[in-house]
Amino acid sequence: FGGYSCEDGRDVMVHLFEWKWSDIASNCHRLAQLGYCAVQVSPPHEHAVYANNDPPYPWWQRYQPVSYIVTSRSGDEAAFQNMVSTCNAAGVKIYVDTVINHMTAGGSGTGSAGSSWNGGDDYTNIGQDYPSVPFGPGDFNGADNCPSSSGNIDDYQNVDQVRNCRLVGLRDLRLGDDYPRDMVRGYMQKVIDWGVAGFRIDAAKHMWPGDLGSIYGGLSGSPFIYQEVIDQGGEPITAGEYTSMGRVTEFKYGLSLSDCVRAANGQKLAYLSNFGEDWGFIGGLSAVVFVDNHDNQRGHGGGGGVLTHKEPRDYKVANAFMLAWPYGYPRVMSSYSFENADAGPPSDGSGNTNDVQCFDGDWVCEHEWRQIHNMVGLHNAAVGEPVANWWDNGNMAIAFSRGAKAFVFINKEEFSVTQTFQTGLPAGEYCDVISCDGNLPPCTGGECLGSISVDDAGTATVTISNTDTDPIRAYHV
Numbered sequence: 085f086g087g088y089s090c091e092d093g094r095d096v097m098v099h100l101f102e103w104k105w106s107d108i109a110s111n112c113h114r115l116a117q118l119g120y121c122a123v124q125v126s127p128p129h130e131h132a133v134y135a136n137n138d139p140p141y142p143w144w145q146r147y148q149p150v151s152y153i154v155t156s157r158s159g160d161e162a163a164f165q166n167m168v169s170t171c172n173a174a175g176v177k178i179y180v181d182t183v184i185n186h187m188t189a190g191g192s193g194t195g196s197a198g199s200s201w202n203g204g205d206d207y208t209n210i211g212q213d214y215p216s217v218p219f220g221p222g223d224f225n226g227a228d229n230c231p232s233s234s235g236n237i238d239d240y241q242n243v244d245q246v247r248n249c250r251l252v253g254l255r256d257l258r259l260g261d262d263y264p265r266d267m268v269r270g271y272m273q274k275v276i277d278w279g280v281a282g283f284r285i286d287a288a289k290h291m292w293p294g295d296l297g298s299i300y301g302g303l304s305g306s307p308f309i310y311q312e313v314i315d316q317g318g319e320p321i322t323a324g325e326y327t328s329m330g331r332v333t334e335f336k337y338g339l340s341l342s343d344c345v346r347a348a349n350g351q352k353l354a355y356l357s358n359f360g361e362d363w364g365f366i367g368g369l370s371a372v373v374f375v376d377n378h379d380n381q382r383g384h385g386g387g388g389g390v391l392t393h394k395e396p397r398d399y400k401v402a403n404a405f406m407l408a409w410p411y412g413y414p415r416v417m418s419s420y421s422f423e424n425a426d427a428g429p430p431s432d433g434s435g436n437t438n439d440v441q442c443f444d445g446d447w448v449c450e451h452e453w454r455q456i457h458n459m460v461g462l463h464n465a466a467v468g469e470p471v472a473n474w475w476d477n478g479n480m481a482i483a484f485s486r487g488a489k490a491f492v493f494i495n496k497e498e499f500s501v502t503q504t505f506q507t508g509l510p511a512g513e514y515c516d517v518i519s520c521d522g523n524l525p526p527c528t529g530g531e532c533l534g535s536i537s538v539d540d541a542g543t544a545t546v547t548i549s550n551t552d553t554d555p556i557r558a559y560h561v
């Protein structure tokens with residue numbers, strides 16, 4: 085399956101959670117300028133619509149497919165195709181969040197494209213009807229292969245339950261059979277043919293690796309595939325079962341990194357010197373990494389414990405480290421603000437999503453924070469360069485270079501730290517990209533802390549005070 089082969093040395097993806105296709109299309113040129121390689125978009129297929137939920141129109145209705153018609157809360161097929169072609173022209177790839185493990189929950193209704201759906205009976209496996217695919221009862225796993233009495237996944241220690249029973253009641257497709265596979269493969273091939281470059285495979289843990297391999301194997305166009313498998317240890321299903329077929333989301337990464345930044349659970353920044361495989365993570369070339377995702381930032385999907393935009397100072401530190409450190413393919417989260425964990429994106433009373441206005445209203449746009457997008461620039465400048473010149477104070481202050489391309493210093497101590505470092509950088513003047521607009525003089529920007537001078541020996545003296553807005557300095561060629 086395809087690698088992610090970014091254009092122009094860009095090497096980071098951004099998840100524009102719940103953005104409309106029209107907004108993504110009009111932002112693609114900007115995303116390219118900021119150095120983003122690709123966008124993970126919310127699921128584009130037809131989904132259930134829960135107008136009477138409290139709150140109405142929850143974000144998670146999009147994880148309940150009704151059909152593979154590409155009309156969703158983010159827009160219709162024409163808007164989707166326009167986004168893909170506009171972004172491709174800007175050199176920005178589109179990755180589709182792909183929900184193929186299941187269809188809706190129980191109940192019945194009308195989907196976002198107007199199709200009827202029926203989830204059937206809650207305890208027997210009869211009555212499922214998704215006429216716009218079409219799927220009927222025989223296309224779902226049931227009592228013959230799901231060993232739980234409820235029909236749901238009640239025990240994550242039981243592999244047959246996890247893969248053949250219903251995830252939180254969602255009607256579980258029988259992907260061991262050819263027909264359902266053909267339907268989901270047809271959906272994936274349709275969007276590949278429109279120019280989509282990759283897929284996030286939702287709930288991959290809940291599908292048999294062999295079934296996924298068969299689905300992927302029938303696709304043409306070498307899409308990039310990364311699979312959502314929540315593996316924090318302690319369960320029989322591991323991320324490693326999926327790495328031969330594509331990348332896998334490494335959920336241990338964001339939690340461990342958040343602990344180090346917060347000095348929580350016995351962790352500290354100094355321990356990050358070997359962050360990666362030595363921590364029990366999958367191989368870096370198999371991993372997609374992120375600080376938080378759309379689930380765990382709001383307590384879904386094994387949430388809690390990860391840093392989010394709600395703690396901006398520490399969140400910027402975690403993202404800076406992730407983007408400076410050469411492990412995995414990084415994904416930057418772009419959120420909307422919320423109090424209720426189920427609340428959908430900013431919208432009108434009928435569930436029509438508002439246009440995105442970064443920094444104006446409820447769109448958080450972490451990917452537009454200078455401290456984050458300038459670190460995307462550093463990441464891209466340092467691709468392929470090894471970590472060198474590691475320094476730490478044994479606790480919460482660390483520094484390292486990436487070959488001769490970049491240098492980063494973080495001080496999360498309760499006191500100021502001044503140190504003369506070997507930066508690895510060629511002699512010259514460099515602006516701090518955390519506080520300044522750009523990396524080379526003249527150093528400008530409202531919060532800009534100015535330049536450092538790296539001498540002929542590659543050394544420079546840098547201070548970070550514990551009272552600085554951001555306890556990070558970052559420099560790159």
Ligand code: AAO
Pocket residue numbers: 144145146147148183189190240251252253254286287288289312314315316317319379384385386387
């Ligand atoms: C909604 C309602 C439900 C309702 C359902 C059906 O919220 O109350 O029952 O409809 O009516 C999203 C939402 C769901 C929503 C669903 C459908 O998050 O709340 O349900 O849409 O609308 C598991 C899966 C993982 C999944 C995650 C949410 O393995 O694949 O649950 N994530 C994806 C998407 C997600 C989406 C779906 C899948 C469904 O990213 O947005 O759901 O398409 C353990 C397991 C994990 C498991 C978690 C949560 O985690 O290991 O595999 O994730 O439990 O059940 C520690 C452990 C960690 C553990 C965690 C929690 O952290 O280290 O391993 O504790 O116990």
